[in-house]
Amino acid sequence: MVTALTVNIGAASRVRAELLLRWLAARPEQVFLLTETSAGAGTTYLLDQFRTAGYAVVKTPDVNGERGAALVSRIPLIQPHPTSFNGVSIPGRVAVAALDTQPRTWFLGVYVPSRDRSEGKTIRKQTFIASLLDALGGLPAEQHDHLVIGGDYNVIAADHDPLHPGFLPFEFGMLETLESRGFLDAHGHCSPGVQAYSWIGRTGDGYRYDYFHVGPALAPLVRSCTYLHETRETNLTDHAAVQLAIDVKAASLPCGDPTGADDLPLF
Numbered sequence: 001m002v003t004a005l006t007v008n009i010g011a012a013s014r015v016r017a018e019l020l021l022r023w024l025a026a027r028p029e030q031v032f033l034l035t036e037t038s039a040g041a042g043t044t045y046l047l048d049q050f051r052t053a054g055y056a057v058v059k060t061p062d063v064n065g066e067r068g069a070a071l072v073s074r075i076p077l078i079q080p081h082p083t084s085f086n087g088v089s090i091p092g093r094v095a096v097a098a099l100d101t102q103p104r105t106w107f108l109g110v111y112v113p114s115r116d117r118s119e120g121k122t123i124r125k126q127t128f129i130a131s132l133l134d135a136l137g138g139l140p141a142e143q144h145d146h147l148v149i150g151g152d153y154n155v156i157a158a159d160h161d162p163l164h165p166g167f168l169p170f171e172f173g174m175l176e177t178l179e180s181r182g183f184l185d186a187h188g189h190c191s192p193g194v195q196a197y198s199w200i201g202r203t204g205d206g207y208r209y210d211y212f213h214v215g216p217a218l219a220p221l222v223r224s225c226t227y228l229h230e231t232r233e234t235n236l237t238d239h240a241a242v243q244l245a246i247d248v249k250a251a252s253l254p255c256g257d258p259t260g261a262d263d264l265p266l267f
Contacts, residue, residue: 006150007241017042033109068092110151182216186225
């Protein structure tokens with residue numbers, strides 16, 4: 001069984017990154033898809049600690065103040081990684097790798113830009129989503145069908161309850177296009193009819209922004225998908241984490257404790 005977790009870390013400060021690291025290090029998942037990474041000290045610390053402990057880390061640098069996505073794995077990575085995502089409009093907002101599993105799986109972390117009502121930010125978000133969907137459409141069949149997508153999409157479904165005003169057709173269209181191409185909404189499959197939320201607005205209204213989708217070949221292997229609200233409730237971040245379990249076998253890296261506890265003297 002392979003378990004994965006996605007969580008928006010909210011461009012964590014150095015202090016909050018230490019708390020996040022302790023929480024993640026104690027988790028059972030083999031794969032972490034982290035979103036809203038940054039070029040700051042918090043993200044740098046978090047990823048460096050994982051690398052030092054032997055985890056595989058995939059991260060395109062966040063430049064010019066951009067926020068992004070990172071993939072952290074206890075499962076060995078297989079080369080080469082998919083190249084169709086090189087054309088995504090903001091490369092640092094995706095992190096993709098092939099994992100040493102049976103059957104082979106590819107994992108893609110995604111952080112879709114947020115927007116306000118301004119034309120510039122709307123075009124920026126629409127361009128990113130279009131380029132991401134184009135990249136997915138360019139994947140070879142094996143990669144497409146064995147792909148796990150997770151992250152903060154910053155969109156809601158057209159049947160979201162409540163249906164918050166202000167979302168545009170291209171935002172609903174992201175989820176609709178994934179479904180039309182055979183990607184399974186893992187939580188919707190495991191908990192049909194249940195409206196999940198991963199972010200709570202200032203008015204107390206819930207939004208489902210964070211997701212896992214799996215390709216057609218992996219859909220029968222999905223065993224669970226759960227929203228974990230302890231990350232919000234303990235102020236690690238303002239988003240719930242999402243956990244996915246799929247019934248595939250995986251190799252393992254000899255990882256140590258990224259918190260550094262392995263290096264502490266016994267006496």
